[in-house]
Amino acid sequence: MSDTRAESRTYTARWVFPASNPPLHRGTVTVSGSVIEAVDPHGVRQPDEDLGNVAIIPGLVNAHTHLDLSGARGLTPPTTADRFTDWLLSVITYRRSRSPEQTRADIHAGLAESLRCGTTLIGDIAAEGQTWDVLAAAPTRAVVFRELIGLSPERSQTAHDTAETWLAGHHPTTSTRPGLSPHAPYSVRKGLFADAGRLCRSGKISYAVHLAESAAEVELLTHRRGPFADFLKDLGLWLPDGLTEDFGAVIEACDFGQPKLFVHGNHLAPTTRMTPGSTIVYCPRTHAAFGHPPHPFREFLARGVRVCLGTDSLASNPDLDVLAEARFIHSRYPDFPGDTLLKMVTLFGAEAMDWSNKTGSLEPGKSADLVAVPLPERDAEDAHTLLFAQDAPRADRRSMFCGLWRSWMTVGGNACFANEM
Structure with a gap:
C-alpha cells in the first residue's frame, strides 16, 4: 500500500x-x-x-474463521461432543440452502463484525476461495485459504487441479494472500495433503487443516468405525482406503517448510510431534461449546509449539471477537501469563500466517x-x-x-x- x-x-x-x-x-x-x-x-x-x-x-489477529457461514448464527447450535457429526450435517445443510447472493451478504456481514472488534488480520477458510474479492477490497490483511474436499481418487484430483488453477489466478497483494486448506482427515484423501503441500511450497503460501477436532475423528482413523464412519456411509462417501492412518501422518505429509496451521487440535496428544513452521489454532469458545476435554494448548506452548487463537465461524460461536476468546481463556485459567495470551491474539497469529514482518x-x-x-x-x-x-x-x-x-x-x-x- x-x-x-x-x-x-x-x-x-x-x-x-x-x-x-x-x-x-x-x-x-x-x-x-x-x-x-x-x-x-x-x-x-x-x-x-x-x-x-x-x-x-x-491489531487483533483472528487466525481461523469461515466468513461465508456468518448467516448461521443461532441456526446450527453446537451439539454435545459425541454428536459432532449431527452438527456437521446441519452446517452442510445450511450451506447448501444459501444462494450466492445470500452467501456474499453473509461474508460482508462477518467481515464488518470482525473489523468492528478490531481485527486487522484474518485467516479465512473459504469454499472455492469465494471471500477473496471481499477481503482484498477491505481495510484489513487476510490469508484466504481455498478449501479442498475430496475422498475419492477422482474428487481428490479435481480438488488439486482446481486449486492449481485458482492459485494461478490469485496472486498475493499488499494486503491479501492466497492459501490452501485440505479440509480434514475425514473429508480429504490422504494423498491430497501432500499434493496441496507441494503446491503451497512452490508458491510459498500458507496451509491450513482442521485436525483432531473431535473424538469421533480419532476413532475413525484408528479403528475405521464410529460416528464418522456412519456419517460418511450415509453420504455415500465411505472410502476407508483413502483415509490417512493417524494425525501424525497428516502433520508429516505437509512437512514442506511453508507456514502450516493445524486448526482446533482438541484431541491431539500433547506429545504429538509438530514439524517446523507448525502452529496450532485454538478456538476456545467453540471448543467449550461442544464440551471437549481440556485443550492441550498449555502443554504445546511449554514445548515451544506456537499456539494462536481463532473464533471459528458463527455456525458454532456467538461472535467473531478474537479478544473475547482470550478473555474466555483468562476467566478459565487466571494464572495463565497475560503477555503470552496477548501474543496469542496478535503476534503469534501474524507469525503463523507469515505476516509478522508487517503486523502483530x-x-x-x-x-x-x-x-x-x-x-x-x-x-x-x-x-x-x-x-x-x-x-x-x-x-x-x-x-x-x-x-x-x-x-x-x-x-x-x-x-x-x-x-x-
Whole structure:
C-alpha cells in the first residue's frame, strides 16, 4: 500500500501494550504515514492525542474463521461432543440452502463484525476461495485459504487441479494472500495433503487443516468405525482406503517448510510431534461449546509449539471477537501469563500466517495497525488483567489500519468498513 503522508502523530493512553515488549503505562505510539515511527515510555514524546482509559494494542489477529457461514448464527447450535457429526450435517445443510447472493451478504456481514472488534488480520477458510474479492477490497490483511474436499481418487484430483488453477489466478497483494486448506482427515484423501503441500511450497503460501477436532475423528482413523464412519456411509462417501492412518501422518505429509496451521487440535496428544513452521489454532469458545476435554494448548506452548487463537465461524460461536476468546481463556485459567495470551491474539497469529514482518506487534517500521480497547475503571497489579477482564466496558473499539482510523458504514445494504481520510 503506497502512502505519501509524512506527518507524524503521537498517541497516548492509560496503557500501551506492544506485545513484543512489556506494557508501558501512559506510553506513546507515534505514527508516521502508514507505519509506526516509535513506541516510547511516558515522558519521551509529547502526545498529540490522549485516547483516555484504553489500552493501545496491536491489531487483533483472528487466525481461523469461515466468513461465508456468518448467516448461521443461532441456526446450527453446537451439539454435545459425541454428536459432532449431527452438527456437521446441519452446517452442510445450511450451506447448501444459501444462494450466492445470500452467501456474499453473509461474508460482508462477518467481515464488518470482525473489523468492528478490531481485527486487522484474518485467516479465512473459504469454499472455492469465494471471500477473496471481499477481503482484498477491505481495510484489513487476510490469508484466504481455498478449501479442498475430496475422498475419492477422482474428487481428490479435481480438488488439486482446481486449486492449481485458482492459485494461478490469485496472486498475493499488499494486503491479501492466497492459501490452501485440505479440509480434514475425514473429508480429504490422504494423498491430497501432500499434493496441496507441494503446491503451497512452490508458491510459498500458507496451509491450513482442521485436525483432531473431535473424538469421533480419532476413532475413525484408528479403528475405521464410529460416528464418522456412519456419517460418511450415509453420504455415500465411505472410502476407508483413502483415509490417512493417524494425525501424525497428516502433520508429516505437509512437512514442506511453508507456514502450516493445524486448526482446533482438541484431541491431539500433547506429545504429538509438530514439524517446523507448525502452529496450532485454538478456538476456545467453540471448543467449550461442544464440551471437549481440556485443550492441550498449555502443554504445546511449554514445548515451544506456537499456539494462536481463532473464533471459528458463527455456525458454532456467538461472535467473531478474537479478544473475547482470550478473555474466555483468562476467566478459565487466571494464572495463565497475560503477555503470552496477548501474543496469542496478535503476534503469534501474524507469525503463523507469515505476516509478522508487517503486523502483530507495535514496533517501529511495522504497519500502524492498532486497536484502542476500553479498560475497567480500577487498578491491577498486572495490567494484562485489565485488558482481559470480563468487566471491561463493552464500548466500541477504535481501530487503525495502515495509519488510518477505520469507520463503519453501509454500502448497498452491506455493512462494511473504510479508512477515515
